[in-house]
Amino acid sequence: MSDEQELDLTSLDDAELVEQMHNDLYDGLADEVAQGTNILLGRGWGPEKVLAEALVEGMRIVGVDFRDGILFVPEVLLAANAMKRGMAILRPLLAATGAKPIGKVVIGTVKGDIHDIGKNLVGMMLEGAGFEVIDLGINTDADKFLAALEEHQPDILGMSALLTTTMPYMKTVIAALKERGIRDKYIVLVGGAPLNEEFSQAVGADAYCRDAAVASETAKRLVEARRAAA
């Protein structure tokens, strides 16, 4: 591995560098991913191309191996963190070019519920997939969700609950959206251990996400579908 250690990213051609960045994302190496991002930009790659081919594709691979039980949670968090470093470089450039960002998510644990580890993992996976995530924390009531939607204009509203006694509040939030006529402006994703697909449909959400990896996949899929339909 000593060769790898002393690897000079600038010596690689574009294809090799992109492949190396996939591996560096996989290994959770934030510095190296940031360096690779800058090198590609310096070679005249547009930020959208860097994002899609180097970062998003790299995280897709991470997601596959996480799903298959090869990667562990702490490793995925490291990878997501490396992705965030690359995104931090790209985000202002993407905004300047007027490119459509991957998406924005407002997420929170619903009122009455103080459990947030699962929700935090979902947030990190979404960030790892390139989403901008606004995390409202725990014990979030409908007003707070509505205010955040108004302020951030996200693509997705994500709600989490761990308890059977708090999950019905998701319906309250969705009812408040409907009341204001803004339900269809957002993709609503729900998750948490006591939920299932049937519950998600009953409260009027767009999808139930059973784990963080599925949440990230579902978010990408539904945002893309909505944009394609628009």
Add this chain to the structure above:
Amino acid sequence: MTEDTAPRRSGGRLARQAARADRSTAAVVPYLTRTMAPFEVVSEEGLALIEHNADTILEQVGIDFRGDPDALRLLKDAGCDVQGERVHFPRGLARTIIQKSAPRVFTQYARNPARNVQIGGNATVFAPNYGSPFVSDLDNGRRYGTIEDFRNLVKLTYMSPNLHHSGGTICEPVDLPVNKRHLDMVDAHIRYSDKPFMGSVTAPQRARDSVEMARIVFGKEYLEDHTVILGLANANSPLVWDSVMLGAARAYAEANQAVLVTPFILAGAMAPVTVAGAATQTLAEAMAGMAFVQLVRPGAPVIFGSFASSVSMQSGAPTFGTPEPALVLYTVAALARRLGVPFRSGGSLSASKIADAQAAYESANTLQPTVLGGVNFVLHAAGWLEGGLTVGYEKFILDADQCGMMGTFVRGVDLSENGQALDAIIANGPGNHFFGTAHTLANFETAFYRSDTADNNSYEQWAEDGHMDSAIRANAIWKKMLREYEAPALDPAVDEALRDFVAQRKASMPDSEL
């Protein structure tokens, strides 16, 4: 950029996938080393009372040593009162003979030294199922075992890191002639595995053949001061040792090899129905057998065995995983420690026909006392079904996984600085999860036992994967293991000598069904 010169890149996806797929690179743990005191259920006074009662049985009733005049002469010369075939041991004599020469702990050497096992003390060695005429798997159901099944089970045992010993008659290869199948069984243990193994006991000559094959592998002189093969001699309870078992025990002891001396007791049928009664009779029978072995060759290793279960009083059928045999196990384990010899008992025992909930519960209810009670050598640790009539491929895989859990459990609580994790708690503070902390990152990979057979996914993921229960998952695992099996290297000269020996022995006698 960072000043860090430590290697940061670890090879990305391919390297990680390869590392995670190949768990065999993990250090070989040749046997369990228990760190906790064994669980005890009877007081010192209670154990002394059982010992006194066992001596009363040995003195007043005596033990039959049937069909073996040499054994009777040996025991008479040692001070026993022999009336016909009935041998009465004066109070304390059997114990004295055993304690004079039987090792408390010994090593069984394997042809791969990394697989040598300690038998006795705080070591626990897991060996697979023994003696089943039937095998079963999900594809082909229950049928008589064949030599192909036998070889498959040797291979699976070899590939299971949580089984330490290749065992003996993992299944009975019913397709081979009775008088020759031992040659193919011992050959398979040597050829398809490099873990320590057991030999045949179904006739004294077959025991001698087994020892001879061990000599081919290890060298003739080596066996004089190294134990490389075990023979399993069962008492014909109640209170009888028969000539076949005595002859086999003698064959191993004369070669300074180890004998497992095991009263086989189904309480209610072969012993009284009470825990203390079954334990007392077990002790008396085992001491008589072990004393005999020490008289044959002082210092030859013996293992005090106890196979004790109960029966259904409605039908007479044997039952497993019930509370009373667990109490017998704990009691006899303590008696063996007081006697000062290694102890064999337990396993993953069940009366269930398939790898279902009954099989899992009953096996767990046997395996936990096995480990907590401090058993040193565990036959039937994997595969046992139907009271031993059947060895199940899927059950084998599920049991081996449980053996792995026991291996982690007996290591006990790590109180090192890393184990205390005080820095991690202080640094992380209230309300933050630990998934990304430095301490977790440094420890996560080995922090928790990872089951190969359990499904911990969400309901939806499990449903998408095909609603598989544990037996179906285990079915895929053993098939994959057999596909990926590679035999350990065998010295070509040993290989040739073994083939010659087996061919010559087979040619020397006609096939026989007894």
